[in-house]
Amino acid sequence: MRIAVATMVVASAAGAARAEKKYDPGVSDTEIKIGNIMPYSGPASSYGVIGQTEAAYFNMINDEGGINGRKIKFISYDDAYSPPKAIEQARKLVESDEVLLIFQSLGTPSNSAIMKYMNTKRVPQLFVASGGTKFGDPKNFPWTMGFQPNYQSEGRIYAKYILDHFPHSKIAVFWQNDDAGKDQFKGLKDGLGDKVGMIIADKSYEVSDPSIDSQIVALHDSGADIFFSWAAPKGSAQAIRKVGELGWKPKFFLANTATTVASVLKPAGLEYAKGIISTEYVKDPTDPKWKDDPGVAKWRAFMTKYFPEGDQANSNTAYAYVESQAMVQVLKQCGDELTRANVMKQAANLKNFTSDMLLPGIMVNTSPDDYFPIEQMQLMRFNGEAWEQFGDVITGEVGHGAIH
Structure with missing residues (x-):
């Protein structure tokens, strides 16, 4: 009789643990699917290195065991810096690939084009790669958030x-x-x-x-x-x-x-x-003053191992590294509640977060009515x-x- 009771207690505890996990499309016990849109071709193709750096960063995170045991599957498409193409790729990511969110889509025109769609679909359009002030409007576009100083x-x-x-x-x-x-x-x-x-x-x-x-x-x-x-x-x-x-x-x-x-x-x-x-607001890797900086040393080690073909003198790689660290922080804060609503809730609850490659004294802070993560510059x-x-x-x- 005692054994049966013990078994029941264990079973109900396991059931409670299972019940605590909440997933939206793009998430399982082993994987988190993240979408991205970059101009790998076209007039702004020099920014494509940002997407390549982010892919490399998530590869590093996966090698280290992922986030709470889940590996990141990073799906990145080219929009050639064309708003109609950006809309096409956003639809593909959300409706075919079924990603949890779109992270770091690049450019004011492309993000402006997909913003209404993302908010209608209630899918996070997170840490937009643009300084447009319109991407910090939680009242009208609660599913869209920028990152860099606007x-x-x-x-x-x-x-x-x-x-x-x-x-x-x-x-x-x-x-x-x-x-x-x-x-x-x-x-x-x-x-x-x-x-x-x-x-x-x-x-x-x-x-x-x-x-x-x-x-x-x-x-x-x-x-x-x-x-x-x-x-x-x-x-x-x-x-x-x-x-x-x-x-x-x-x-x-x-x-x-x-x-x-x-x-x-x-x-x-x-x-x-x-x-x-x-x-x-980001450390310039070519500046001699950071030669012995521990944060820059970590970034260099990452670049050397995971993106050896990347140009370490290109500040866009440092920018991408900062953004990726912030994305990982948000996912860590989500725990096992990997829903789109909780992703936005955690993104709007960053407190004095910093990165290896942010300048000293620059902190990332957000709240439900403040969708401007960085508002400091040197x-x-x-x-x-x-x-x-x-x-x-x-x-x-x-x-x-x-x-x-």
Whole structure:
């Protein structure tokens, strides 16, 4: 009789353990399916290395035993940076592959295209690879969350620096006529607050414009002593060169997305780029100051073993590593409740999370009404050869009315 009772107790305990596991499509006792969309071809194919790094990172996690015993199956498709193709691939991932979530789909246009579909289907569109502020709107799009500092935060950070150091300056702004450029410009204006009159001129351009010379000449003629370039890499390179050729010497601020030395500053002319100010939040693996940093050493070991063909001088690999660590953290927090709703709940409950490759002092924090994981950046200045950080880490919160 005693044996029968014991057996019943064990059986009911096992039943309780089974009952605690909650799965949505894409999850089993042994696997978690994650979807991804990248521009492996087309005009933004240089970003494809992000998807390759993430695949390598999840391979490492799987070799280490997975997450709570489950291996990650990472399914990544090419959309060639085309919104219609992104919609096609999102449908395939959700309806055919039955992934739990889509992680790190890249680009403002592609993510904008799939956003409504993902929210209608109630499938997480997590840690979007874009700084578009629209990807942090939990009220209207509760299933979509960005990750990197959004463009408005970046604009506010520059505004704070200018108000602190150059409060009597006149500002000219060159901006890209799309969501990214408008977001950045709005952040700058919001950050300046009642000093927004410091902006005395602005000119926009289209990414397809062959030349931007006339806009730069007009901004030079405005008499401004601060110049902003909110432009894609090619437009920023043209702007730096033209400002230099005009002999104009404003305090020059450059969008964070256009700071690559190889593809922007060198083509523009390093002599013209000297003194430019921008921002960063991920450790630059080429910067000698991180030579003995334990976090960078871990990243290098990962790259050498799992992505040996990857370029360790390409900061996109460091970016992808940070994002992947955050994704793993969310899945760990989910435990055995691997539902889409719980994925979003845990993504909106990150507290002072950091990564090996985030700059010291930069923390990831989210809440149900704050879908902007990173709102801090460090200012940096180009010395003619490399970027040098200066000052403190600055926060540029959006939607909370606060700048610290």
